Amino acid sequence: MIENTSLPDYGIPQGNDNTFPPFTRPHVSPDDGNADNDLSGPALEYETGYICRAVLADELIAKLRKAGEETEVQHHDNVPLTPKVEPKPATGGAASTTSPTEASNSPPKKKNKNDANDHQMLINRLSKKPHIVEFKGAVLDRNERLKIIAAVAMCESGNDPFGAENTDEEFVGRKNGHKGIETSYSRIVHIGLSYGVIQFTQDGGALGGVLQKCNEKNHQKFVDVFGDNWQELLTLTTGGIPVPGVDYVSGLDHWHAVANTKQGTDIKAKASANKLPVSGEIRGKRVQPIALTVGGIKQDLWEGTWKERFKDAAQVTDFQEAQLIYAVENYLNPTLPFCKTNNVRSGLGIAFAVACRVRGVNPQLLLEAAKKKGLKVPFESEADEKTAVVSISKSEIKNYQTTHKGKVKTVKVAGEEITRAGRLNGDSTGFLAEDMYWTDTFDNDHDN
DSSP: OOOOTTSOOOOOOOOOTTTSOEEEEEOOOTTSSOTTOOOOSOGGGEEEEEOOOOOOOHHHHHHHHHHHHHHHHOOOOOOOSSOOOOOOOOTTOOOOOOOHHHHHHSOOOOOOTTOHHHHHHHHHHHOSOOOOOOOOOBOOOHHHHHHHHHHHHHHHHTTOTTTOEEESHHHHOSSTTOOSOOOTTTTTBOOOEEETTTTEETTTTHHHHHHHHHHHHOHHHHHHHHOTTHHHHHHHHHTOOOBTTBOOSOHHHHHHHHTTSHHHHHHHHHHHTTOOOGGGSBOOTTSOOEESSTTSOEEOTTSHHHHHHHHHHTTOHHHHHHHHHHHIIIIIGGGHHHHHHTTOOSHHHHHHHHHHHHHTOOTHHHHHHHHHTTOOSSOOOHHHHHHHHHHHHTTOOOEEEEEETTEEEEEEOOHHHHHHHHHHHHOTTSTTOSOOBOGGGOSGGGOO
């Protein structure tokens, strides 16, 4: 506690203590041993004065500190990033006033590491056009092709794609109380068993191709499922078996050849009146009953034990893969030249073109739909491809023109194409929501 009563008065003016409060303190060093810090002694050993308080805003202090830090740590150099062009001497002007002696006596110019010349080699080396890798589309490899086939399979075989069976429903038709598939050759031609992801037909030979793939994938399992008469099964479904009086492999091909002849007209009339005898029905060499076991009783593939064996085969993983592989190689790949020519690059567009091929429909339908919607062909965008498919699904396209054997004919859009366009657009698998595919990868080399 400082005792001010004993101190002499040095004439300290009295003022506003809040503005300039006075102070008195010993004028001694902290090391002089005066631990008592008293105020006794001569006047020169004390100091008096007034306190002046200066208040600086926090924001101002922060700015001052930052400015000081930047001044200390920053080093500013003029580093040109582009070559400098020295001014050319004016022609016809006065000669240089610098004498040779002055030039020789002047100190050599210090070479600064930040001179433009030092960076020129680096600038020249890096000053090139950027290397840009253009994205031309997704690669249509084997996996992408399998996904497209799977999407098409949902149109053909529903929720059980590998085991779906059509038991000669085209022959059965929808007349006389039957619930088959009505065609122009119903009650005339036996198509036989249609099976699997895209309904590989027995009469057309696709079923035989799939069975060969299954056998190659896993021969032992093939024998276990189809029995000891597996060899005759392969013979029947590929090249057909000998049948007395039958000289054609495919019954449908034979019907197309005779449909407009007198023979064909007679067959149509009898079939329409439901009077066509069994002997008059058309069965190719591929659509014949064979023995369940070697030397055993014979049965059609779409009936009884044979039918059950095909259901069992649908549960074998190797056989499922065989179905998909065969579909890619024999239906999708042959469609790709058409897609490349017409710039069909979306999963949806390719899938619809493949679905057309599966049904034996000319994919020209897709192009005709685009033209009738005022779109450019070859296609220019995914949106245009989708518009064409959607227009088909909404029955906006009633017919289209196609060339067959050199003749242009008008074809009516069938209900099956309308249904398939709608299902593909719905894409229940989610496999068609990829980027546009790169047409250079539509070749067989990328099918791996």
